[in-house]
Amino acid sequence: MRRLAHALLLFLLVLGYNGSQAAGNPVLRMATTTSTENSGLLKALLPAFTQRTGIEVQVLAVGTGQALRLGQNGDVDVVLVHAPPAEKKFVAAGYGINRRAVMYNDFVIVGPADDPAGIAKAKDAADALARIAAGRQTFVSRGDDSGTHKKERRLWKKAGVQPGGDWYREAGQGMGKVIQIAGELHAYTLSDRGTWIAYRDKSPLHIDFQGDAALYNPYGVIAVNPERFPDINYFAAMEFIAWLTAPEGQRLITDYQIAGQTLFTPMAIKTLASSGHH
Amino acid sequence: MESLSDASRRAFELLLSGNAELWGIIGISFSVSLRAIAIATPPALLLAFVLVYTRFPGRRLMLSVFNTLMAVPAVVVGLSLYLLLSRSGPLGDLRLLFTQTAMVIGQIVLSFPILVAMGHSAMAAADQRLWETALTLGAGRTRAMLTLLHEVRYGLLIAILAGFGRIIAEIGTSMMVGGNILHHTRNIPTAIALETSKGAFAQGIALGMVLLLLAFALNMLLSVFQQHEAPAT
Numbered sequence: 001m002r003r004l005a006h007a008l009l010l011f012l013l014v015l016g017y018n019g020s021q022a023a024g025n026p027v028l029r030m031a032t033t034t035s036t037e038n039s040g041l042l043k044a045l046l047p048a049f050t051q052r053t054g055i056e057v058q059v060l061a062v063g064t065g066q067a068l069r070l071g072q073n074g075d076v077d078v079v080l081v082h083a084p085p086a087e088k089k090f091v092a093a094g095y096g097i098n099r100r101a102v103m104y105n106d107f108v109i110v111g112p113a114d115d116p117a118g119i120a121k122a123k124d125a126a127d128a129l130a131r132i133a134a135g136r137q138t139f140v141s142r143g144d145d146s147g148t149h150k151k152e153r154r155l156w157k158k159a160g161v162q163p164g165g166d167w168y169r170e171a172g173q174g175m176g177k178v179i180q181i182a183g184e185l186h187a188y189t190l191s192d193r194g195t196w197i198a199y200r201d202k203s204p205l206h207i208d209f210q211g212d213a214a215l216y217n218p219y220g221v222i223a224v225n226p227e228r229f230p231d232i233n234y235f236a237a238m239e240f241i242a243w244l245t246a247p248e249g250q251r252l253i254t255d256y257q258i259a260g261q262t263l264f265t266p267m268a269i270k271t272l273a274s275s276g277h278h
Numbered sequence: 279m280e281s282l283s284d285a286s287r288r289a290f291e292l293l294l295s296g297n298a299e300l301w302g303i304i305g306i307s308f309s310v311s312l313r314a315i316a317i318a319t320p321p322a323l324l325l326a327f328v329l330v331y332t333r334f335p336g337r338r339l340m341l342s343v344f345n346t347l348m349a350v351p352a353v354v355v356g357l358s359l360y361l362l363l364s365r366s367g368p369l370g371d372l373r374l375l376f377t378q379t380a381m382v383i384g385q386i387v388l389s390f391p392i393l394v395a396m397g398h399s400a401m402a403a404a405d406q407r408l409w410e411t412a413l414t415l416g417a418g419r420t421r422a423m424l425t426l427l428h429e430v431r432y433g434l435l436i437a438i439l440a441g442f443g444r445i446i447a448e449i450g451t452s453m454m455v456g457g458n459i460l461h462h463t464r465n466i467p468t469a470i471a472l473e474t475s476k477g478a479f480a481q482g483i484a485l486g487m488v489l490l491l492l493a494f495a496l497n498m499l500l501s502v503f504q505q506h507e508a509p510a511t
Contacts, residue, residue, distance in 0.1 A: 029376065038476060058459045060376065074365035075375050177475035202477045229365055231373070 028236040029058045031070040032080040033147055034174030036219070037061035039194035039263055044256040049243055055236045061174070063146030071096055071222065074229035078237040080244075082147035082192070082219045096222035098238065100245050103253050103264040104218040107151060108196055109209040110179065111137075111188035117208075119188070125212040126159035133161045138187035140178050143170025147217075152190045155214065179203055192217050194263035218267065221245075247272065289484035299460075300481065304488055307465035310378055311446040314385035319438055322390050326397035327423060331409060341398065347391035352450030355387050359455045376457035381465070384451030389441035396440055400433025401426065432507040436500055443496050447489055 036042050037059065046057045060070065064081040071079045072095045079096065081087060090096050109119060109128055117135040122128035132139050141163070142149040156163050169185070171178045175195040182189040183203045196207070221241050226234035243249045245268035253266045266272050292300055329341060361367050363375040374380045408429060412422035427434065449467035456463030458472060466485045473482040 058376070058457075058462060060457045060459065072366075074370070174475055176477065180475070180477060199477065232365075 026054070026233060026236055027056050027058055028078065028233055028240055029060070029076045030078045030080060030240070031060045031062060031067035031076040033064050033067060033082055034061050034176065035082070035148070035192045035195045036080060038174060038176040039192075039198045040258070041194065041253070041256050041264060045244070045249065045252050048248070048252055049240065052243065052248070053236075053239055055239065057240070063142070063144040063174075064148075064150065065145030068095070071224045074224060074232055076224060077233040078221065078223050078240055080219060080221045082217055083150045084218060084220065086147075086150060087220045087222060090222060094225055094228065097225050098241060099220050099222045100241055101267040102219045102221050102244055103250075103266050103268075104216065105193045105264050106210070106217050107148070107190055107215040108193050108207045109188060110182065110191055110196060110203070110205040111208040112186050113204070113206045115206075115208045117188065119209045122209055125209065125214045126155050128209040129155050130159040130161055132188050133159070133163060133167075136165070136167045138167050138169065138182075138185050139163070140182040140185060140187045140189040141168065141170045142175070142178055142190075143172045144174075146175075148175060148190060148192060151215075151217070155190070158214070179205070197258050197261055197263055219264070245269070285479040285483050288480035289487060292480060292484045293487065297484075300484060302461060303464055303466060303469045303485065306378070306463070307446060307467075310381045310452075310465060311385055311442060314382045314445055315389055315438060315442045317382070318386040318389045318393055318441065322393035323397045323427070323434060323437075326394050326401055327427070329394070329398050330401045341395070344391045344394045344398075348395055350388075350391070352384075352388060352448045353454065354450075355384055356451035356454030359384050359387070359451065363455060375455060376459060376463060378456070378463055380455040381452050381463060384455050385445035385448070388448060388451065389445050392441040392444060393437050396437035397434055400430045400437060403433065404430045432503040435503050436507065439496050439500055439503075443493065446492060 032042070038061075042059060046059070050056055060067070060076060062070070064083045064086065067076075067079045067081050068083075068086060068090050070076045071090065072093075079090075080102065087096075087099055091099050107125075109125065111117070111119070111132075117128075117132045117137040119128035119131050122131055129139075141152055169181075169187070171181050173181070175191055176199055178189055179191055179196065179199045180203070181187075183205050188208065189205075193210075221244055223234060223237040223241060224232055226232060247269060250266035250269045250272045253264050254262060254272055256263055329337060359380065360375065362369045363372065363380055364370055365373070365375070374383070404426060409422055409426055412425045413419070417425065447467060449471060452458075452463070452465050453468050453471070456465070456468065458464050458468040464472070466489055470482045470485050473479070473485070
């Protein structure tokens with residue numbers, strides 16, 4: 001028994017020392033949205049950036065609201081988000097600098113294949129939501145102050161509907177999880193197209209409404225203001241922004257496809273968008 | 279969506295094929311939790327000893343507090359630490375938020391009350407004359423304390439295993455102060471949450487199996503130690 005106790009202790013010590021992290025490469029900490037992570041885009045982008053610059057990127061995948069909050073508190077060096085009004089406020093308040101447009105995709109309203117609310121016939125996105133509310137069809141909201149949630153709330157406002165009641169479910173989870181929940185509940189939800197394409201094969205849902213200009217979904221990258229937090233990794237943040245908006249980063253964005261479909265269209269260099277398939 | 283049996287089969291394949299990402303996550307879990315328990319154990323058991331063998335005002339209150347803290351939700355610990363460690367918080371200059379160190383701190387906070395409370399009952403159950411006998415036989419206080427600790431070693435090991443069992447499986451503080459960063463702070467529980475949200479169930483099940491196996495092994499150890507403990511008391 002004593003031997004076992006000693007072995008246990010030794011095991012404890014050995015593994016305990018194992019954990020010390022190898023220091024060396026500079027680390028860039030980025031807060032981004034669940035959509036860039038869940039869609040797999042970051043896995044296509046970040047290794048190339050690390051290889052080029054030697055900068056390791058640590059990713060915190062949260063909602064846009066929380067990502068901006070992390071930047072405001074100085075807990076990350078750079079944010080990659082999708083809520084232009086909130087981004088502009090973030091910069092205007094002095095929390096961030098050097099905001100650049102990176103890429104865009106669009107939102108789609110996914111729902112049951114039989115489309116019980118009949119939103120396929122809606123004249124615009126707000127009308128589609130109004131039909132869901134009128135039919136009291138279950139709608140799953142992100143409910144997490146993410147960019148998608150902000151967009152959804154703007155659309156409800158435009159539709160003149162104050163969502164609430166048993167049909168309106170606030171999940172408080174990331175995009176992928178919400179697509180799953182909506183699938184299980186036979187419900188509608190608003191998703192960015194990138195995450196939707198990444199989840200399409202695992203979901204019983206279909207795109208029931210798309211194509212309205214109001215569903216435009218641009219992504220921006222912002223460096224956290226080094227004047228507020230002098231010890232953040234400002235240079236790595238600027239290097240990342242430069243790389244992401246330069247031909248190398250923009251081309252990788254265009255080239256990232258699932259099942260032959262491009263998920264995000266680059267914005268910083270517009271000519272790359274059309275020459276995507278090569 | 280794949281069936282449970284398909285996902286389980288793929289989970290086994292992932293584990294057995296030595297999938298680097300998967301085993302890296304398992305390594306982080308163990309490394310963080312073992313460091314936490316190794317740091318927390320000595321002061322916690324010393325405190326438990328003091329609580330058994332000294333009398334001072336507030337001693338009973340302190341015991342009740344530790345007993346209560348055993349049940350404190352991990353997310354509450356996570357939130358408090360988050361606010362302390364955030365760059366705009368009072369300890370922000372340490373730059374600890376979203377590091378393994380922050381996770382270790384959180385798990386120390388979680389396991390400490392368990393170690394104190396369970397260590398206390400193990401030591402209190404020992405024959406109180408042992409301490410005095412050791413002293414009269416000429417042992418110094420430190421020596422006498424070590425004798426006592428050795429006497430109740432199985433009870434103490436049970437306390438340590440229980441503390442370890444709690445922190446290896448907890449997700450609340452790890453997610454909040456670790457941030458679930460791949461290769462750095464993604465441990466078994468946060469990875470399971472993420473993989474489930476991505477619909478990658480095989481990965482989640484594989485990690486879940488590791489936790490289940492671990493729980494089983496810990497319980498086996500516990501029962502072995504408890505058998506040793508029983509005749510002593």
